[in-house]
Amino acid sequence: MDRDELLTLLTPDAMRLLDELPPLVEGHDVVALVSRLRAEGHSPELVAAVLTQADFRRKAAAKFGPFAARMLFTDAGLQQATRLQVAAHHAARFRATGVTKIADLGCGIGADSMAFATLGFDVRSLDADEVTAAIATHNLAVFPNAEVFHGTAEAFALEEGEAAWLDPARRHTERSRDRRSHNPADWSPSLDFAFGLGDDRPIGVKLGPGIPHEALPSDGEAQWVSVGGDVVEATVWRGGAERESVGRSALLLPRGEGPAHELTASGPAPDAELGPLGEYLHEPDGAVIRAELIGLVAAELEGRMISPSIAWITNDSPATSPFVQSFRVLEELPLDAAKLKRELRSRGIGRVEIKKRGVDVDPAAFRQRLQPKGDGEATLILTRIGERRRAILAERTTPVSAA
Incomplete structure (x- = not known):
């Protein structure tokens, strides 16, 4: 716009x-x-x-519920906006620090500021784009405790006792187009600036869930958040917003009604030992994988890994852990489309969920080669066991709706 x-x-x-x-x-x-x-x-x-x-x-109704009916949006602002459910979590984290004022530096259309204002914080919201700041002004107009400014985070004067929330954006530079480059200076404001604000005040810095761990600060808490199985963000908490003895965390929020679940640790967990394929396979939630806490879940399930650096846990028992999706193994097969096609036909399987990890396969193209027919359904897991490319025919024991 x-x-x-x-x-x-x-x-x-x-x-x-x-x-x-x-x-x-x-x-x-x-x-x-x-x-x-x-x-x-x-x-x-x-x-x-x-x-x-x-x-x-x-x-926007999926992100904001009934609030969407009175809000204004830009295309980019809607795509990048925090879900209201997640924004409420951010606000609760700041409330736990005891602060009463928050500066939302890079507020976008104002999603997080709405949550902060709803919990009673005095909110100063800032965006570098004039149009976006105007949209945020409209969306926050119902909150007398929120004020919107147009400007940059680096030039904005923070008040004493004011916490800061930041959502840095990648600058469009030649260096930032190189996916291997994760230089903190490629962000606006830079990650060094954002993380540095936590030296003397509580801060939260929202990042993409794929942020490499080497780009994170050496102190504070890094938290990965998934909603209904979709990993939506990684947030760095510093300056008193982090929790004692928590360096990594994975928070699982439901898509609708239901409880939240969280896994915490002081740092990355070592992977479980390797072992043979058992009667069950368990796929950790993406937030657990991104936080490198797979080993904690494997220990809980008394499980083992089937291949180095591939996020599948196996054991011989069904699991009820909220941190995994579980499958009962029916058969281990070669990763060969022709052989798998015959196997599916012999079993009358016409509805096939294809999951792949650790192998270079296009699931959509692979499905076309299988041409499944029949009334049955199953999950086909394309992965590696040890160093061998294998296909595992399985059935879900965790419904997709539970994700």
């Missing part, structure tokens, strides 16, 4: 029309809706701005 589009959207007519529109649903006849609005005398620019926001609100 550019400045002109924003000015069109923020007119009384556009805002009134946006609020009067019924919620858009998947498959809505947008062409007919555009024609109707144009026939009512609305300009093409106004109609485009309003319908874009209506579509954003439809998509």
